[in-house]
Amino acid sequence: MKLKALVTALCVASMPFAVNAESVVKQAQQEQSQQTQHNIQREAGFNHTQQTVKAQYDALVAERNKLKTATEVLSTTFSTNEQHLSTLEQQLRLESGSLGELFGVVRQTAKEVQAEQQHAVTAIDNSQDNAVVNDIVAAKALPSMVQLQGLWQAMTDQIVASGQIAKVTVPYINGDGEQSDVEALRLGSIGLVGDNGYLRWDGSQHVAMAYLQQPEHAPTLADYQQLVSKGNEMLVVDPSRGVMLEQLAQSPTLMDRLQAGGAVGKVILLLLAIGAGIAIFRGVKLAMIRQQIKAQLKQPSKPGNNPLGHILAVYNKEQSRSVEALELRLLEAIVDEQQGLEKGLSMLKLFAALAPMLGLLGTVTGMIETFQVITQFGNGDPKVMAGGISMALVTTVLGLVAAMPLLLAHNILSSQAENIRMILEKQGISLVAEQAEKNDQHGQPASVMTTEQAA
Incomplete structure (x- = not known):
């Protein structure tokens, strides 16, 4: 009796624990089902991503193959063009002959004429051919016949102007820095003579200025006009185009030497x-x-x-x-x-x-x-x-x-x-x-x- 009562008591005591174990098992099974569904969704996402990346990779490989093919075509075309260009250059040298050397001579001559037109005193009243000469200087190819004729005309004008004694009006800057237009006599391409003697022509600024020191018995505009009016065209000039006159200012006088003491x-x-x-x-x-x-x-x-x-x-x-x-x-x-x-x-x-x-x-x-x-x-x-x-x-x-x-x-x-x-x-x-x-x-x-x- 006692044993049967004890068993009965134990069975009654273990009933709550059995109920709890059953609920835990059900909850575990439910969570496992949710985890399985989540994993299935993740696998599906991974598969989709893999398919997208693979598609992009295939597209890039195709683009690379396409560019590689185009590069090979362009390289072949470049090599062909280079060979063709070399053949044309060789043909040009053979056909042009000495025209290349002639082009160098023409450009050098054009540069000299350009410098003469820009800096010489003839630029005061003879500058109509500057555009043609500038085109020849800047050209990279052989000059045309029109340009050669223009260069010849510019050289002819410079030669003619170098032998002329012309009366011109030039902008003059005095010792106070004031600018005014004065009359001067252009002695060919050699120099200018004003009312007080020789004038220094600045071709870069296109203005005339007086020399710091005039030579002894320096001729003036009135003296030259008087000589020309008498029919005497033998005029004394500075053949160095002002270099000697500029050096004259560097030669000290006796008073300068005494002051240096x-x-x-x-x-x-x-x-x-x-x-x-x-x-x-x-x-x-x-x-x-x-x-x-x-x-x-x-x-x-x-x-x-x-x-x-x-x-x-x-x-x-x-x-x-x-x-x-x-x-x-x-x-x-x-x-x-x-x-x-x-x-x-x-x-x-x-x-x-x-x-x-x-x-x-x-x-x-x-x-x-x-x-x-x-x-x-x-x-x-x-x-x-x-x-x-x-x-x-x-x-x-x-x-x-x-x-x-x-x-x-x-x-x-x-x-x-x-x-x-x-x-x-x-x-x-x-x-x-x-x-x-x-x-x-x-x-x-x-x-x-x-x-x-x-x-």
Whole structure:
């Protein structure tokens, strides 16, 4: 009984668990069915995608095959065309012969004519053939007969224009930058002449300007018109088409060279001017003294206002003294006159020695400036260093130029003063000898000293 009751109790207790297990199984089966349907849908999507990709792949392969076929066809066509083109080029070279070289000559000639038409003064009133010439220059093929005739006509016009003297009106820019139309005379293809001389033609801007410096006796428009009106067509021109006139502005004048010497050069010129003034004044003075002495030698009895007259006056005044005293007095007078004769000569000698030293000073100063410029800007441009080098060279030249005439003047004037002094000494010695002879005649013995011994 107890066992049967126990079994019964266990069966009653296990009934809820059996119900739960059955529900779980049903739920699992339901979820498995849903998963199966989902997998079937995914497989269907994958199959559709695979079919789409395969279709696209097949289409691309077909397109590739098509392009490959077209490429092979084009490559074959290109090779065929290249061979055909090579054959045609060879045939063209054979048929053209020397026309290729002729084309090169024609283009070169056209370029020269084009440059002439654009930059020469003939472009002022002869530019109607520019289009034909420009077409020939830009052409890549052989020129046509019309173009060749146009080139021939352009060359003919240039030749004719180069021999003409024509009056033209050109735009002119003055020194203030103002532009105006002025009349000028075109001398062929060589140059232009305006009211103030030659004009520089700028072919790139088609304007005329004045040269920085005109040549000496530069012709003007009025001068040429006067020559032409007289029937004289022999005109003086610049055959270099302005190159020589432009170089003329680069040639410094004497004043430019003197200004390049700077302050040292001005000091040297001042010394030269002062020395020249002293030399001229003393030269004139010594020449007058020589003339006065010559006149005095003709009249020794009448002492005048000149060095020899002063010596004679001392002799007339000191005749009562002894020979020794007279000689000393005459020597004193000669020394006084010598100082007057040599007055200013020491200054000339000083200037002659000082001028080269100043020139050397200017040279050193100029080289210092040159080195400073090199330090700042380098030595790539010679024009930057030209100022200091010019000063260095010009001051050296000025120093030498000033020293040579001053030294020469000093030597000449010293020789003249020495000659006058010798005349005075000779006359003084003769006077002392005359006085000694007089004393001997009167029985008064006396010893006579020469001027050199007294000195």
